[in-house]
Amino acid sequence: MSARTRRRLLALCLLAYPRAVRRRDGDHLAGLAQELAERSGVGREAFSLVCGGLVARAAGIRRWALVGIGAITVTALTAGFVAAQGVAVRVEVQSCSDRECRAVAAWAAGLERTGWRCDQRSSGEDVAWQCTRS
Amino acid sequence: MTEQALFILASLALGELHGYGIARDVEELSGGRVRLTAGTLYGALNRLTADGLVTQSREDVVAGRRRRYYRLTAAGQTALADETARLRSLATALGSRSGVRPNRKPRLA
Numbered sequence: 001m002s003a004r005t006r007r008r009l010l011a012l013c014l015l016a017y018p019r020a021v022r023r024r025d026g027d028h029l030a031g032l033a034q035e036l037a038e039r040s041g042v043g044r045e046a047f048s049l050v051c052g053g054l055v056a057r058a059a060g061i062r063r064w065a066l067v068g069i070g071a072i073t074v075t076a077l078t079a080g081f082v083a084a085q086g087v088a089v090r091v092e093v094q095s096c097s098d099r100e101c102r103a104v105a106a107w108a109a110g111l112e113r114t115g116w117r118c119d120q121r122s123s124g125e126d127v128a129w130q131c132t133r134s
Numbered sequence: 135m136t137e138q139a140l141f142i143l144a145s146l147a148l149g150e151l152h153g154y155g156i157a158r159d160v161e162e163l164s165g166g167r168v169r170l171t172a173g174t175l176y177g178a179l180n181r182l183t184a185d186g187l188v189t190q191s192r193e194d195v196v197a198g199r200r201r202r203y204y205r206l207t208a209a210g211q212t213a214l215a216d217e218t219a220r221l222r223s224l225a226t227a228l229g230s231r232s233g234v235r236p237n238r239k240p241r242l243a
Contacts, residue, residue, distance in 0.1 A: 052192065
């Protein structure tokens with residue numbers, strides 16, 4: 001195999017590496033592979049470049065996968081937290097009897113003006129107001 | 135640490151070397167047992183550099199080929215010494231048993 005063909009074959013195998021690696025270290029890696037190919041054979045070097053490139057690509061994909069999974073987890077946790085805040089129900093209960101009930105009724109009316117929903121429940125002489133806000 | 139990485143550190147122990155020089159030295163040092171290819175050597179050097187055991191010292195162009203030189207860092211020298219001591223102790227422990235004829239009687243179940 002001529003030196004030119006060998007150089008072309010190794011350059012082709014170098015394409016297995018991610019573009020960023022080729023841009024940064026391509027010349028150095030190609031030179032190293034050519035020098036070693038003169039001693040150990042071009043097939044062995046070509047195979048090692050393809051394997052090394054695929055490993056480098058897999059590492060890049062793994063890194064991006066980790067970033068993606070991290071982003072999805074954070075988004076899901078944030079969404080869950082927001083949703084949990086949104087459906088949180090606050091309940092206030094006041095009970096009263098006889099005259100005290102005026103004050104409690106006024107308290108309930110005040111809450112209703114600010115978006116609460118209040119229900120009055122009576123049990124004998126006792127009256128209870130349960131106000132809910134979601 | 136892998137055997138290849140250890141041989142690379144050992145080859146850099148005498149001073150800076152470029153990739154091709156490392157591959158040749160490792161082959162010689164290991165008696166031809168460890169033959170590094172470009173892909174393997176590049177990956178190993180990248181990992182050792184990322185771990186701070188090896189650093190790039192300079193680059194030059196020889197016969198139209200770019201050569202990058204590497205040298206051992208202080209952490210690399212320590213790692214090489216630690217690993218060598220560990221392997222020596224392992225070899226001593228295992229060597230005391232190799233070639234020894236068993237003299238224990240087999241235990242009965």
